[in-house]
Amino acid sequence: MGRPAKKLEGIGARLAVLREGRIRKEFAKDLGVPDSTLGNYERGDRLPDWSFLETLHQRKGVNLNWLLSGVGEIFSASETGSSVVDDNVVRLPRFDARASAGKGLIPVNELPVGEVAFARDFLRNLGASPDHCYVLEARGDSMWPTIPDGALLIADSSKKVVDDGRIYHFNVMDRALIKRARWTIDGKLFLTSDNVAAGYAPEEFTADRVDELQVSGRIMFTGHAPLPVR
Template sequence: METKTHVSDEGMRYFAEYPRIVELIIERIEALKDKGQSYAATAKLIGVKPPTITRWLKGDRSKLSLDIFLRCMDALQIQPHDVFSGITPDLQEYDFIPKVTAKLGCGSGSLQVESDVQGLYAFRSDFLEMWHFHKSRLVMFEATGDSMSPTIEDGDNILISTGTDMAPRTGELWAIGIDEELLIKRIERRPGVLVLKSDNLSYKPIEVPLNDHANIRLIGKALWLARIL
């Protein structure tokens, strides 16, 4: 089944509270240390190497990927009430990213966001800034199908950066409109041709002439995803 995108009504509140959860992760690691558990033992519990824990404690969170982030929450028994209890969100600390349907602009090369907004996802502003995501360009989709498996699975939530001034590079993941469909594909640039490749090798590549503006629209680059486990 081809991987396409549509809107999900499922929120990603955990990731909007990313900085708060990182603080809790560090607090739990330090608490275990105070109780006599070594950092090496905690690293093994989470499934990372001990130097990774050391980097986190020094403020380097660059290795705290989404997968490790969720494993930390599970291993350190961080529950929803730990994150949200007693917190009154300051809305000025958040940016609200539109959830949109897959309605495409007719040959415009961009997504008609204004007519397609079904709701908003709240992301902390410092989270977006940390990854250099430009909020004015961001939209959220949900992927369906298995053509991009195992990178993107059915039901994954995808954050897309739109913009007609961006040129796709080989290896990047892009949301692309072909006729009336919106697909997520890996890009390969060849002379005069854009090859749309699936990570699931059972799907054949799609070759599109670069001058075929009538049938193909480059919607935006995929930046980030969230997955319900």
């Protein structure tokens, strides 16, 4: 059985819990990262990359649901990281691509580069369909503060209907975007940014531009380091 989770705010604080009683330098070496990198993660100066998160899961049996959200138990199996069969676990494809919360980056490649385990109940509680979810990373500041630069995202590819006010992963020609959808009374769709102060202009889509727009999925979860004060 996993240890009961401590209710802590932020990935960095939860990482510190994982190495309780151990010197940080030794723990970092065990995980294959520099001590300075682990220090940045624990302070919240940087967000852990997916390679580091998968190492925690595979070697230490860390429940990534708990690490990212603070919900659930610390360990998904035993504290030694040994695997167990769990029908409640689904392995989401992870794409080595960064959908831009800005002006747009290269769309997600069709082939995933890895998998990340999540509890089906966790995804269902988000309102997502577990078997249609995938993981990617946001880059840019246009969706600040809702989605900061480097945030880890879970999207649901089964949710293709674009509802007003929700956030989606769009592919627009050769760009991948994370934007909020806004509909007008006359049926025009605008891809908008939450960071109004940055001056990002909404992108308009009318009937003659429909073939340029692909809805990859609705954003269901955002995990990120503690936000700095602006």
